[in-house]
Amino acid sequence: MEFIKIENGFSILVNGKKIITHTLERPWIYAGKGEATYDMFRGNFKIKDYLIEKVALDDFEVYKNVDGVIVTFSKRGLNSLKVLFTVEDERTVVKFLENPDKLNRLWLRIDAEKEEHIYGCGEQFSDFDLRGKNYPLWTSEQGVGRNKNTYITFKADERGNAGGDYYTTFFPQPTFVSSRKYYCHVDSSVYMDFDFSHEEFHELQIWGVPEKLIFETGETYVKLVGKLTGLLGKQPELPEWVYEGVWLGIQGGTEVVLNKLENALQKGLKVGGIWAQDWEGIRMTSFGKRLMWNWQWNKELYPKLDVKIKELRERGIRFLGYINPYIAVEGDLFKEASKRGYLAKNNNNEDYLVEFGEFYAGVVDFTIPEACEWYKGVIKKEMIDFGLSGWMADFGEYLPTDVILNNGVSAEIMHNAWPAIWAKINREAVEEAGKLQDVTFFMRAGYTGSQKYCTMMWAGDQNVDWSLDDGLASVIPAALSLGMTGWGLHHSDIGGYTTLFEMKRTKELFMRWAEMATFTAIMRTHEGNRPKDNWQFDSDKETLQHFAKMSRIYTTLKPYTKALVKENSETGVPVQRPLFMHYEQDKRAYDIKYEYLYGRDILVAPVYEPGKAVWKVYLPEDEWVHLWTGDVYRGGEIEVDVPLGKPAVFYRKASKYVEVFKALTEI
Template sequence: MKVADGFWLSKKGYEVNYASQAYKVETTENAIKVLATPYTVMNRGMTLGGPNLEITYSSTCENTIKVHIDHYRGGLDNIPRFELNEDPNFKPVINRSEDSVELISGDTKVVIRIADDWDVQFYYKDRHLTGGAWRSTSIIHENQFHANARMELQEDDQDFNYPQDPNRTYIREQLKTDIGECIYGFGEKFTPFVKNGQVVEIWNSDGGTCSDQSYKNIPFYISSKSYGVFVNSSDKVSFEVNSDTVSKVTFTQPGEELEYFIIGGENLEDVLKHYTDLTGKPSLPPAYTFGLWLSTSFTTSYDEETVTSFIDGMKDRKIPLQVFHFDCFWMKEYEWCNFEWDKDMFPDPEGLLKRLHDRGLEICVWINSYVGQQSKLFDIGKEKGYFIKNLDGSVYQSDMWQPGMAIVDFTNPEACEWFKGLLKKLFDMGVNNIKTDFGERIPTKVKYFNGKDPIKMHNYYTYLYNKCVFEALEEYYGKDKACLFARSATVGGQKFPVHWGGDCYAEYSAMSETLRGGLSLCSSGFGFFSHDMGGFEATAPADVYKRWCAFGLLSTHSRLHGSTSYRVPWVYDEDGDTEACDVLRHYTVLKGRLMPYLWAQANKTHTEGVPMMRSMIIAFSDDTACKYLDQQYMLGDNLCIVPVMNEEGIAEFYVPDNGTWTDIQSGETYEGGKYYTRKCDYFQTPILARPNSIVTYGNFDAEDKMTVVYDYLQDAEAVVYGLEDGKTAQATIFDSESNKITDITATRNGNVITVSYAATDKSFKVTAEGKTVEAKAGSTSVEITL
């Protein structure tokens, strides 16, 4: 939200008062409380007015500094609050001197100067992170006439777009950025990956992947200087990233309060660990979800015969398939959502699902939280009060998605139990996963069962929606078997994986914007990411489809899905191309072989909160060249993926400066610290193993395996890549239930690599620089002489 008119002036209609003096500073055993005045108080007469700001600095989680700013504290307690893991008994260290006071939490601290001029600075150890001084923290009042005129202009679209706060007060903070500092995150953003120069508004929207709107907005960003800033609000927070004052990140929130956290860390992985300590770790999706998903697509015609032909076609072509997804039209038109199968298309749904399960498939079905007027559930929900209501108490309805649809009110506990009951009937039939679509177009001129502010509920709604469905899966299948395929999200949504990137077009530019969105989301605490392979809208040329298959199967989760056309590979052979099936099989089998490595990385994401699919700057925070990379990424700790996104088949990529990297498919090596250009056929997507690493491969072959859930140790191969003299590489192998089987450690001394591991009852292989030895059952070490 820009209110500045250049540097010196404010726009017409706005009055800005900046914190200018820490007039009164008090300390308690766990907080610093500051009364900030908008000018330097020279005499008692100047204390007769305001506006003053009451600012509290505290810490409720190690390595986080909590800043709470109040103007008026007499408002209603009707604000939805994110579920944070705060410890009210956490005690930071507080030190006070004559001219400053500091609060220390772990290695992160804030220093507030006690002097005439306002100055607040944040540090990690001795490294300066950010801070604010003159013209930073402020309160903004909007002229009544100006506010009314602007609200009147927006009246027509107020239901789905943010109405300006009628009290016309905003709290704003501005934090300094250094020269060359880059900002990332804010949830799923399809705009350029480096957010400097952008205006970012935290408001969930159903806008596709080709605009600045997004389905998953998170008021959290990370910096290339290895710190994070989390604004604890579900409101429409507006961020100006070096786009208002060009040396600052500015964030503004409507109302009388603002709360944010500064999160320090040794590097960006460390920062994300601390952020997910606060907001929740990603849950671990079941191992089978990492296999290939196939969808009916959206508006295509399909029945049991169609579904069976798809599954038979994949088996005949030896393409391993793990999950089959039924999109919207498993229900009868105009009746979404009634949670009942369209008996005209699927006369025996229980029998169909059993037949699919007998073939080794898991089942996913589409839902949203909207109930059309033609659904038999509409009258029940209306009578019981299970829907969001208009201000007059009537049911809110719209024709936006289904004629006369209502929206389930998840602030009503009875509505949640009703919704879960409907889902459990599907689970009884054999449904394993739920695609929770929509949740973004939530109106604001309404009222909720719990009386919460409807404007602040707009973004928060998706949390309650996905939480309800995820809990239903946990209650039925157990806490280690729940998996969603969700589109919308807010803070904490990472606890309910998996999330996919939404409606993208079937072209190369959409592949690129999808990747940017995924990397931004995974920079915001989300551990797992998927997207519609082949593009959602329209039908891709075979060239794009094949490149997207590689990209999709080298993401954490892989789903073929479209809008008006099927995504089975053989339909792309009709233009004379014969490789689509071969390419899909190649990368599906490769992902199956990589499951021991991928599953270990997924377990790490779950326990530590570091995203499994991460940008290069997160993985290499000290490498300046990585700051701007958004067309390649790390998949786990040790594999760099470079999707090919052009008709020429050219891959352009940077190899970080920490040794020699190895392409796991071709065996080619690349010296670190350099940029490379390589022409690739459809089977040569660059997959580069990090030096001084171990990547574990399983015994997976499409000839005899159609599932990614298998014995990850028996006849596995631990490949040691680029191990330098005196260095050590490590890996862990888990079984499919997340029980640790063994740790593997490789150490090089001269031309001898010694590999040690915990004894097991199964044999596996160890390979380094083309030489392979057998690690026999019961043994604990082997040596490879190079």
């Protein structure tokens, strides 16, 4: 870090890159006070801020000490903030030391360049390059449709404020990566809004005074993401059984599940696991089939499941379930938690109940150490000891801002942090059971810290349609943006999840989604919220044959996929990568969000529109072999045939896995 005095101010350089400039005429810091209101309905938020004051803290005094440079910013001596610019573990750190006037709004301006690209900010579904827009960072339901200009989102907003927008996400994070090859991370969980729409600066709006900002540079994007995961944490390798086939999302009880499994196996489907999210029981609502949130085996719906799990394991097929951090009022676990005082409270010191769509649940208060131990005990006893090899650790983004937590910290501050705390509960339960090499879990909600606790992310509840903002295409930038935020393992519900209004999953959509999922770390189906309205993997013979073929491609890729997951665990380089990660000089690569590199050696360009027989693909300069024809291309924009079962996939001719890739054409 270099602190350089300039006329009427100073600049901060990180390895020669100018990151912060402050002058009397162009201050980098603005501060003030505001009062926020948060209205939540079923995980969807309307957030407003009453801004009391905002002033430029252009006056400054500089002091040097052994730790670095201390600067006190103020406006004619008022609204002062004391800030330390220092270096810790070879990272440039900006620490906020004193806030005597109790300011709770900051606007920080980071130097920008006109042609700069910005990536990250957690999981972003509508955009990959974030330049040109602002992004509120608040974990919530991602929303139905996520585009205010569409009929679906209009109808969803009309019905319960559930429509979402281009920035709504389960997994936001105050971290971005610049094409100038540095990252910026804000160490705080308050509401923030990162604005990348200005040519000369990026403005970070923070509803509080954070502990610190962290900057670090890298010679390459591979090294830069590696450094970022060195700060935030890395995911462990996945259990060996994960690579043995599809995780079939099936519901309906022991007989239904086993019959569907046997039919699939007879048709040649490679199955690694059964994911039965209703293992603990169901309830029906106007939204569709929902689950009974009492995390214990439902013997009526799943008779003899304890025996069947063992039998399936002997055949090489694992059984996975479902859990979330809330417990339904009807269940035994709610009564036990309430009696022990483990539930978060309302203003009347009563158990806070959250409405989840025609039923209510309590919030397990993870700020109570004994409550954490109790909930980990539920996971270990009712799930791991029972024989589950994994589960969906759902939700985490619903924490209401008016809930009273035991630690005394405002839920407004704890809200964003909650998904990572939920991930920590699951991870510790698995580790304490000694099962990290055998048991895995996957989540949709996340925040800073999820990287070192969660074992796998999934993209959440996409629509069962072709929409760019919330359909098949949206999970591509979602995976890429998470990869640039330090998260390397990602997958999605094959075919999507949400069926509302006129939406229904079609045969073609399911088959195209399955083709994309083949080239991800995990292949998993979901019946959706209204299974009878949706096309399923076994709805007809052709679909099942297609799905079986893709599952065999997935398992044949095992040595390659396993190596990618290992690389992610060791270096932090994501499994799904943007093209520019390995082709930095290719200017076109920085704008591509609907293609990805699967590791270093495979390029995937999923078909995300219906009725396509030919698909346009952009290839960075290299020798690329078309998987199905063997034709060699050396870069540029091309067109290839994409019949169902033969998606637009290419591999590098120089790859050491060429023989593995060639074997795919024989399936």
